[in-house]
Amino acid sequence: MSGDRDEMKAFRELQAHLAPRWALADGDGPEPRDIVVVPSLSFDGIDTVAIDGVIHYEERMLFTLNLLRHPQARLMYLSSAPIHPAAVDYMLSLVRGVPTERLRQRLTVLSLYDSSFLPLSKKILERPRVVERIRDWIRPDCGLMTCFTVSELERSLAVALDIPLYGVDPDLTWLGTKTGSRWAFREAGIPLLPGAESLKSESELVEAIDRLWCENLGLERVVVKQNTGFSGQGNAILDLAALSAVAPGCGVTGQARERVLADALRTMRFVDPILTWESFREKLEREGGVVEAFVEDRAKRAPSCQLRISPEGSLDMLSTHDQLVEGVDGQIYAGCRFPADEAYRMDIQRDALRVAEVLQKKGAVGRLAVDFICVQQDDGSWKHFAIETNLRLGGTTHPMMLLRMLTDGRYDPDAGLYLTPRGEPQFYVATDSMRSESYRGLLIEDLLDIAAANGLHYHNDSESGVIFHFTGTLSEFGKLGLTAVGKSPAEADHWFDQTRLVLDRETKSESCTSKS
Template sequence: MLTQNQLPANYGVEFRRLQAQLRDRWQKIDEFDRSDCDILVVASLTLDSQELQKIPGVAHYEERHLFSLMRLQNPRTRLIYVTSQPLHPMAIEYYLHLLPGIPFSHARDRLLLFSTYDSSPKSLTQKILDRPRLMERIRQALRPEKSYMICYNSTPYERELSVKLDIPLLALDPDLLEWGTKSGSRQIFAECGIPHPPGSELVWTAEDLAEATVEVWEKNQPLSQMVIKLNEGFSGEGNALLDLRFLNEFSPGERVKALRDRFPLMRFQANGETWDNFSRRIPELGAIAEAFIAGKNKRSPSVQGRITPSQEVEILSTHDQILGGSDGQIFLGCRFPADEAYRLQLQDLGMRVGQNLADKGALERYGVDFIAVPQQVGDRVEWEVFAIEINLRKGGTTHPFMGLKLLTKGRYDRATGLFYSQHGRAKFYRATDNLKKNRYIGLLPNDLMDIIADRQLHFDTSTETGSVFHLMGCLSQFGKIGLTSIGNSPQQAEALYNQVIKVLDEETGNLTESTGRSFPPSNPITWNGSHANHYPSSDEN
């Protein structure tokens, strides 16, 4: 778990007192299109910094919360958005122009931007806590009786910030974080009677891990592969695949040592990961061994839900996750909704998990990842579903669905597992945080806007179809961009997604003789003087 200096004993009491206010104000908060409120967005990924560094461009992932700007379509909402580094003005303008029926200047006047001007690997929340003057400016910008705070994930740092600002945090109490770990997830699955792969208890040394892995292998024959997981890894970056077929060559007394010697040969999912580094993390984060679910044409669906401050459990969405990496365990993107063959089953299982979490006192977003394996039963295909892990945070499926909901003002229908716009059209999308090609390196956000406008890649509010972009800050250095392509059918969403790739490839396809690098066509944007300086951070005002 993340650690920090011991807080005063009353911090937990004060935090729960503030969260209790959410129960009285929940209806107003939830109906964001009517409420008069201030929303403090702390776009911090307060996760293990060493694991985060495995993600290319992770310093720009604070931009994923920019979908929150769409809440400014409520003319009475004010948004205070904090980041480690100042946001590119073009990214702000892009989101504000997506707001239907709201003048740009009106929305911009209700948006306050703060930055810590700190690019260190520390989490954004820690950076804010280290700057009391910045915290005071944020406090002065808020109306305490009408304010609440949202974040990517909740830890003791977010709890401390909530108490020091004296506003409630709409997120999990950090005392419950264990239920979002690999071992905690397995315990909840067992309590709920939900099928999940055989696996080990949580261990803290490489030697214990070898013993636990052999024990699981011996009890679950035939089993040829297992996944070794750091207990607090995420996006599959803390996983390694271990081939166990060689163990048949050893007697029971020799297997633990033989396996311990083979650990360095595991296939690590994170680029550049080694056993030396991975093994050092085990005493810090803990690890488990879990059976690898094999199967031809298997899929990785997920379900998302939330627990309201009144302890009601709601299912929000289902997705089919798109995975990559050497063994298909790295999260790359998703399709909404999940396949109709199992989406209603996912909803039922997700509701059982949500009720269990609610009974433990959990709050706000949660997601459950599964593996679905097709089984031929006579002339039909049935899907066997295994729960893999619980995420007690916003994830890679959160912002695309939030964008769909706010852009179309629609609703999710649990009876069908479909989402319908306010005009009654079923909506579908494909989304990613990881559209990444070396040929895109060097593109600036301004260049991307030129391409979007010239090639008509924007989201069209009249048809409620098109693509919405994010992670623009990753583009120039990493050649990486995120997008959500929304259509009126799965085929249309896929076609719109592929059209973006086709256009970006074409626009970066003309090589220059001098550098061998690709560039978009030159099409400079004209700015007036006041517009060019329209986005200072509010702590500079």
């Protein structure tokens, strides 16, 4: 306990230097700055997440290489598994105005050669020589650590490295849980789905579902969410329509209905196929969770707003997206479209800012996202409900950062558009999971050559084309990430569809040749 208190005291002292270090890292001054990038997936249960190549999600933060555009900046990028040099060189080639060789001289990529499912931060802490090597690399009074997400592991690592951490204090991460999100939405006074939070037992969950059902007659399904689920993997769907015999109003007692609901929990459909009711319940009892009404309407969207609470106190709107979801129940994040539909874009921006103000008053710092469900009404208008807050980077972060990397433009919150320095809007479609069995075996060099031969690469002159950002899963899983950019939504769609068409054609013809 004393050690924990000492660590928290040391962390608070380090965080007192965060604001000037953060301003320095992205500023234009002549001062030296050393950035340590730790893209650790520090989520409880990440070792059981059924996402192919999840370890390669650590590549998502390669956009931070753009910080090297400042001549006095150095950057160390850590990873569990080696990142292919071609992937690093490709990302460096996107940095504007600086020769790639000069950038490479100020970049250190350090892999731990450990592909186990432990969080990267934990792996670093378990290697004292690696910690010492990082400390020795950092110059005095100019170091800053940035991460994908923040947990107690990242706090321990920041203290071990003796540098401030850009991100929310781990003591405040509860604000980004499913329970904390619903609390913040109520504090902000914005619409949220019917449901209940702070559920930490089977009996509490059953009672909450029963109450929700009684208050919303005709409810067909509910979604149960673990407090710290990742990419929808901690969600489960309970089909109430299949339990119509005990529905409220059918003459069944509440006790009888709760007994049926308790049995039905064992048959919930889990988004993560590895999960069972026993493992789901164990985490629910340990960390808590929520239950919410499942929105059945076909005309629904899943937009998201990205914001930043800076260490200096400013609150900035960064982007809006319509998230692309997949899976039987639409619970799994698959990609995004920028910007969100203009029919509700400004409405969700307004409400997301209210949530961010609540979080800022609690002391939160760093990037965050507020997710919504929008349902189209009979008159064509849209009604939106806040469903989740993430106090971390996410799937919508790197596409926008890559666009900024290429164009040096800005997001205009008044219009809800991204504008180039010439004031022209840009649009994109992005995914981390364009995949096909026929893509298996492709190396990143093959991908880049195919893109070049077919004119897919982003062109600075036309300010359109494709940026590849997630290639570590390509050869093994036939899965890659990309952002397709255009001057209109239709042009962005064209580049996205053209990429799939080209890759399908190139790889399927090779497959046929190899079989002949």
